[in-house]
Amino acid sequence: MAEAFRWAFIGTGTLAKKVIKEITATGRHAVVSAYSRSRERLEAFCRPYGTYAAESVEDAVSRPDVDGVYISVTNESHYEICRRCLELGKPVLLEKPFTIKAEETERLQALAKSKGLYLSEAMWTWYSDVPNKVLELVRSGRLGKVKDVYMSYSRYSIDYAPRVSDPLLGGGALLDIGIYPITYSYRLFGFPKGIHCNGDIVNGADYSDDIVLDYDGFKVRMDVSIVGTKGEVMIIDGSEGTLMNVDYHYGLPAAVKVGDDVEVIQGDRGYNKEFDAVAFEILEGLTESRFIPMRSTLDCMRILDECRRQMNLVYPFER
Ligand SMILES: NC(=O)c1ccc[n+]([C@@H]2O[C@H](COP(=O)([O-])OP(=O)(O)OC[C@H]3O[C@@H](n4cnc5c(N)ncnc54)[C@H](OP(=O)(O)O)[C@@H]3O)[C@@H](O)[C@H]2O)c1
Structure with a gap:
């Protein structure tokens, strides 16, 4: 420019x-x-x-x-x-x-x-390099057949700002941070065949959610919480190798182990x-x-809708 x-x-x-x-x-x-x-x-x-x-x-x-x-x-x-x-x-x-x-x-x-x-x-x-390289890696089949996926985004953040937990501001774990693992899973594996969500609702906002997305032959299990302390980690376990990524939504480096080889995926990130x-x-x-097409945004919103329906989370301004 x-x-x-x-x-x-x-x-x-x-x-x-x-x-x-x-x-x-x-x-x-x-x-x-x-x-x-x-x-x-x-x-x-x-x-x-x-x-x-x-x-x-x-x-x-x-x-x-x-x-x-x-x-x-x-x-x-x-x-x-x-x-x-x-x-x-x-x-x-x-x-x-x-x-x-x-x-x-x-x-x-x-x-x-x-x-x-x-x-x-x-x-x-999805404007960062690492998530896009992780997507290429999963598509390339280097991890083999995906067997199991775990994603957490669980940090004590209710004191960070009122918007995080205030139902009048559309707060809660799902919309504030659950959108990150849900979008990540959607980008890697597409729209799930099944969506299961249990939420712990406190004062009208979900503080913690257990989400399971079903795919052919494996599940993506998610722990999402604004009062939890599990941190942010993604583990993709395949028949040939394993990928582990701490702070995946920030686009931080990911470690990949295939056989005895360990490789680190790195790249630029940031606003x-x-x-x-x-x-x-x-x-x-x-x-x-090109990075985050409209279809991705809409499909992920549909997943959020289904999670909210299952945990009966209705915001005051929707009633
Ligand atoms: N992509 C990321 O990395 C990332 C990180 C954090 C947050 N977010 C998202 O970014 C958004 C903002 O987060 P934040 O942490 O910046 O929140 P924040 O500190 O509460 O800031 C919200 C801002 O919006 C203004 N505002 C609210 N309602 C408004 C209205 N109706 N008309 C005009 N201005 C209005 C507020 O000012 P007034 O009250 O004075 O109007 C304030 O300046 C959220 O949707 C959050 O999910 C994204």
Whole structure:
């Protein structure tokens, strides 16, 4: 990119602060406008970057110098804010979980298609090298026939931010972090033949979930928790070898053992890779991402819907 790609940011919280720092340092991205409701916090966010502190979503997004919109508001507002940005005719990168339910994802994708606009999920894992190399490895058959898969994402994180466990903000383990192993499993093995979910619901949000996805000849077992301490690990056991990956959703290196050989899969990761790729895709005129296609986002939302149905998790704003 010869000139910086110009973003409008909707949401200026913890994640947006990390992202703006990382992407603007490259010189390849500028955040020309931003909006969130608290004026004081918005201005504090904008000041160091010379970003325009907008009065509304419309004010931030409809400027002619905005090339794309990045939305990192809390989960319950994803759908409505994304819908408004698409109605304003702008390409959108929307944080995970894409929406609260699959039906909303379908509506947003249909709206983007009808307007010929780019829309993708900021599922940053799949912009990193290691997960894509793991996918190639599994497809290549080097691990042999897959026998068993275990994935945990279990960290004590309810004190991290209110949004993690507040049902009014669409919180809970499934939507906050369960989406990562579910998307990983979906990318490696496709849509499961069976979905089983047991959730431990506390104060209207699921704190811990046991999820099992059935595939031909093996199961993917998942421990997902915002009060657990098992950490984040993925183990794929095949007839010829085993892959082990700590912190897999961050795209950290994975170890592969086939026979007596141990190999480490490494590669680049981070928000810069994601934002560079999305900016290129928008400038290329694509309407969906090569890294995280619309089908993947929609199918994973359908898996989340089924898990929520089985654990009877209904958010207050859905009643
Ligand atoms: N990809 C990743 O690595 C990653 C990591 C963490 C989080 N996330 C996702 O990113 C999102 C944000 O997480 P976070 O940790 O940054 O949350 P956060 O710190 O609570 O920030 C949320 C931001 O959204 C704004 N906001 C909320 N509702 C809004 C509305 N209706 N209109 C305008 N602004 C609104 C809030 O400001 P006001 O209240 O002042 O409006 C705040 O600036 C979540 O969906 C989360 O799942 C992704």
